[in-house]
Amino acid sequence: MKFKPARSFLFIAGLLLICAPLRAHHGNSAYDEEHWITISGTVTEFVWANPHCQIFLDVKDDKGALVNWAIESQSPGILRRNNWTRTSVKTGDQISITLAPAKNGAPVGFSGNQSGKIVFADGHILKIDIR
Amino acid sequence: MRGCTRFSWTYSLTGLALLLIVCATTSAQNAAPHAASKAASTPAPKRDLSGVWQLQGDGSQQPIAPDADMPPMTPWAKAKFDAEKPGYGARGAAGGNDPILQCDPIGFPRIMMMPTPLEFLQVSGRVLQFWEREHEWRPIWVDGRSLPEDLDPAWYGYAVGHWEGDYTLVVESTGFRESTWLGPTGYPHSENMHITERYNRVDHDTIIYDLTISDPKAYAKTIVTPHRTLKLKPTGEIAEYPCVWTEENSFTKRIREPATPKNNQ
Numbered sequence: 438m439k440f441k442p443a444r445s446f447l448f449i450a451g452l453l454l455i456c457a458p459l460r461a462h463h464g465n466s467a468y469d470e471e472h473w474i475t476i477s478g479t480v481t482e483f484v485w486a487n488p489h490c491q492i493f494l495d496v497k498d499d500k501g502a503l504v505n506w507a508i509e510s511q512s513p514g515i516l517r518r519n520n521w522t523r524t525s526v527k528t529g530d531q532i533s534i535t536l537a538p539a540k541n542g543a544p545v546g547f548s549g550n551q552s553g554k555i556v557f558a559d560g561h562i563l564k565i566d567i568r
Numbered sequence: 569m570r571g572c573t574r575f576s577w578t579y580s581l582t583g584l585a586l587l588l589i590v591c592a593t594t595s596a597q598n599a600a601p602h603a604a605s606k607a608a609s610t611p612a613p614k615r616d617l618s619g620v621w622q623l624q625g626d627g628s629q630q631p632i633a634p635d636a637d638m639p640p641m642t643p644w645a646k647a648k649f650d651a652e653k654p655g656y657g658a659r660g661a662a663g664g665n666d667p668i669l670q671c672d673p674i675g676f677p678r679i680m681m682m683p684t685p686l687e688f689l690q691v692s693g694r695v696l697q698f699w700e701r702e703h704e705w706r707p708i709w710v711d712g713r714s715l716p717e718d719l720d721p722a723w724y725g726y727a728v729g730h731w732e733g734d735y736t737l738v739v740e741s742t743g744f745r746e747s748t749w750l751g752p753t754g755y756p757h758s759e760n761m762h763i764t765e766r767y768n769r770v771d772h773d774t775i776i777y778d779l780t781i782s783d784p785k786a787y788a789k790t791i792v793t794p795h796r797t798l799k800l801k802p803t804g805e806i807a808e809y810p811c812v813w814t815e816e817n818s819f820t821k822r823i824r825e826p827a828t829p830k831n832n833q
Binding site: 484 | 826
């Protein structure tokens with residue numbers, strides 16, 4: 438039997454295909470979950486509501502103008518399970534938040550799975566690792 | 569030549585090992601922080617599924633089955649399928665007309681494909697399922713009755729069950745409203761849909777969950793879903809997760825619509 442690099446490559450490529458569904462998050466199609474970004478700014482509102490909590494954040498754009506970002510999170514029950522509370526995020530907090538931005542370019546994003554996180558000015562972090 | 573064979577296998581096996589590590593790490597993300605439960609070797613209680621359980625996966629709601637495993641649709645079903653605009657899967661687009669965006673009940677069996685926990689309770693003659701999602705529930709009658717004839721369509725249908733041995737609950741259900749989708753990627757069903765589920769408790773902490781859907785008005789063959797795993801969450805609690813229309817409507821105006829191209833709204 439000869440060494441067949443093509444066969445080995447196909448074998449590994451096949452395994453990657455098997456793994457891919459585990460890694461993809463199949464998120465809402467509005468968001469670009471292939472390109473997560475981190476933005477920093479000042480919290481203007483934290484909405485603790487079912488079925489979606491939401492975070493609103495003033496962020497300076499390239500020209501220094503303030504843009505209010507709207508960010509989708511998870512349900513209060515899921516956030517609680519990840520050690521968030523309704524007062525974990527407060528108006529006026531300085532945060533950096535990692536999110537999947539809207540594909541249409543609007544200042545909207547999704548930060549509701551294990552790829553998202555919030556880093557506060559004092560360094561503490563909020564994540565969503567479990568459902 | 570033997571050296572080359574070993575070389576090939578060494579590379580392949582190394583690749584396999586690395587990929588398995590990647591897969592295991594990513595699939596464990598959803599489950600890891602829960603408190604460790606009893607060892608899987610602890611005997612499972614007989615004819616008892618009581619407790620909080622959670623579907624294993626990547627943390628997303630799951631399609632009923634991969635597109636490739638869905639049987640051919642009848643013209644009646646295909647017309648409904650073509651009218652669906654899901655937010656997930658190969659046809660997924662922002663916006664769309666998924667009924668749950670209007671807070672319509674998620675319905676059965678789609679509710680079983682949600683990543684949030686559900687709780688089983690057993691009372692005389694019934695097994696009750698409570699889902700965190702929607703804070704909804706259904707009874708499964710295990711008192712020997714048969715499925716009634718001429719049921720009025722219901723979001724969660726009508727379910728009867730029986731035990732096969734001590735560890736498998738088999739559930740038959742029908743009487744469903746046809747406005748619900750089978751999953752987040754769409755796929756319609758008719759009021760005649762008949763579902764058979766098997767909850768096979770293979771060890772103390774694990775249920776293998778299988779489901780088949782027979783609906784000749786909509787599909788040429790029975791839909792056979794992939795094996796799914798439910799894991800026991802001994803310290804789990806069911807939280808409220810209703811779709812509150814006023815809050816969903818506000819979310820739609822402030823987040824969903826701004827993130828949706830104008831031609832899809």
